[in-house]
Amino acid sequence: MPHTNPHLGVENDFGPSHEARGWQAGYDAGIGSPDGVPATPSVRVAGFMKAWAEGAAAGNADGKAEGWRLRPVREEGPGGLTRPPGAEPLSSGETGGPATAFPHAWRSVGALPLIVMLAHAAPEAGGSWTAQLAGLALRRALAAPDGPGQLYVPCCVEPAHDATGDPVLDAGYWHGPVSASFEAAAEEAAGHGLVRIPHAPGVARYRPADDHNFWDWLPLDQGDHMRL
Structure with a gap:
């Protein structure tokens, strides 16, 4: 089973918390990065960055264990491969x-x-x-x-x-x-x-x-x- 977002359930009038969104964004990047855990982006919200790093590590672990999920685009960089395996x-x-x-x-x-x-x-x-x-x-x-x-x-x-x-x-x-x-x-x-x-x-x-x-x-x- 893939890792799940541990920060869900804490919502306010503006929607999910910074941590919930950061973890999920990091997870999406990590599970599409066969080369390793991607670097954490620099943003103004510290909680978002910390959760992003946690999510990226979880996503990369799921990618290694269950298979990578890749973006089918012709761009360079993490997740942008020309012919994803596992069809x-x-x-x-x-x-x-x-x-x-x-x-x-x-x-x-x-x-x-x-x-x-x-x-x-x-x-x-x-x-x-x-x-x-x-x-x-x-x-x-x-x-x-x-x-x-x-x-x-x-x-x-x-x-x-x-x-x-x-x-x-x-x-x-x-x-x-x-x-x-x-x-x-x-x-x-x-x-x-x-x-x-x-x-x-x-x-x-x-x-x-x-x-x-x-x-x-x-x-x-x-x-x-x-x-x-």
């Missing part, structure tokens, strides 16, 4: 129709696609919940008995898109509408990939499992054009 085949329920172009899933971590899903599933859970603790807020939002078992959002991890006031687009990437249907998200991602300039589209899949910013990256199989 897993999709489930039998995700292999029909356009799903045949998405044969594998890669374990990933990061808040960006989860923020988009959270805005769709629970727009009231914004503010301080949408960064370091997006996974926790999204799990809570999907906890209803009649809620969707998982969510999908088509994305493109080629950072060559214009910013339009959206957290993913502002980071230079593209995303389509959030859906509980894999087929709908897959069709949208495949349509985005039909361009002359090679892109790297796929589907981000969130399945409630824990409080972390974990999600699966389902890359579109574009042959030699796939840059991940």
Whole structure:
């Protein structure tokens, strides 16, 4: 079992504590850093920094024990690898129709696609919940008995898109509408990939499992054009 955030449960009018957010941010960095525990960033809040270091050590330990969760982007630095290991085949329920172009899933971590899903599933859970603790807020939002078992959002991890006031687009990437249907998200991602300039589209899949910013990256199989 992955380490869990020991600072959760202490909330105020502004949301979770600095320590809770710092621990989770450090954990996300640590579980995507195969080269070792990442250095603690320098911030003004001492409690955030201390908790960040604790979370980074816990995440790095989980990465060594259970496998790394990597960001499928073409950037240098911790977590930005070009071909993450540990690809897993999709489930039998995700292999029909356009799903045949998405044969594998890669374990990933990061808040960006989860923020988009959270805005769709629970727009009231914004503010301080949408960064370091997006996974926790999204799990809570999907906890209803009649809620969707998982969510999908088509994305493109080629950072060559214009910013339009959206957290993913502002980071230079593209995303389509959030859906509980894999087929709908897959069709949208495949349509985005039909361009002359090679892109790297796929589907981000969130399945409630824990409080972390974990999600699966389902890359579109574009042959030699796939840059991940």
